[in-house]
Amino acid sequence: MYKFISRNRDKRKLHKSYIALFKHNLDQKWGKFVANQPLLKKVLPQGMTPTKLFVAEFRKLVDVYFSYIDYLNSLSVENKEIVNTTVKKFFNYDSHAGKIAKFLHDEYEIHNCVYCDSSKVSIFHHKRKEVRRFDIDHVLDKGTCPLTSLSLYNLVPSCKICNNSPLKGRKTIGDTIKEIKHLSPTNPSYDFWHHVKFVINPKFPNISNTPRVMYENEYELDIEYYKDTTYAKSVNLFELKDRYNTDFLHEALLYLDLKDKYTKRQILDMAKILGKTYDEVYEDIFKIKFDQTHHSLYRKAKEDILGITTFG
């Protein structure tokens, strides 16, 4: 749902500080590692080194992911096991998980689950220790392809519900290579925000009961697509329609009722009486800027329902 925006606008600096998380000279280490394991020689595509892989663009990671799977499939069952276990040992996510999560939290403008916007991505302190209330999802599963388990653009802060089975688990977002490259929030052209719209529809024809919030059973939250229906694969994978109907419908109906209640004319009249501007009164009622600065949950859905988002 969210684009991945780094606080550090200089990509080179960002990449440098990411690679610095891993203290050893990894390319040299990999050279030695491979020298003792002839089966590993073909694991990385030509010209690719661990350091390059760590900061390679997401679309390149997808190519590495599929070529790794092809390579494994060309091996005997026994060799497959040897290669996968050895690669896992080198690209060991678990031993770096804490510092990677901290890096993403500090370096990126991410405050809520990137996939669902219904859970906070934050760190709090317990007895001076940092506790994080979010997972790091590997867009390309680290069990299937350990090669990309430490790659910056394969890592997405998300909630436990989105990250784990039965939702994402080990699955890819999208089915074809083209879709998979497109649907990662780390893909530079990913733009869920302006192609997916949350709307409220009556469940039955000719429903006009208001306030809607009193007739919750008569309405449902639905999802529409603008110019790019592939985002439906992401919406379906993360069960956004069902989750939003369960957790956000009531609030959504409240906003829609408020929108009916406070027309432009009324807000202008109120502004005159109160000695405020139109924008100030609008903000007092709808709290759009407040939600933006406080990174409130469900902000996109709220802005869609109030007609604020632009699409296409």
Ligand SMILES: [Zn+2]
């Ligand atoms: Zn989530």
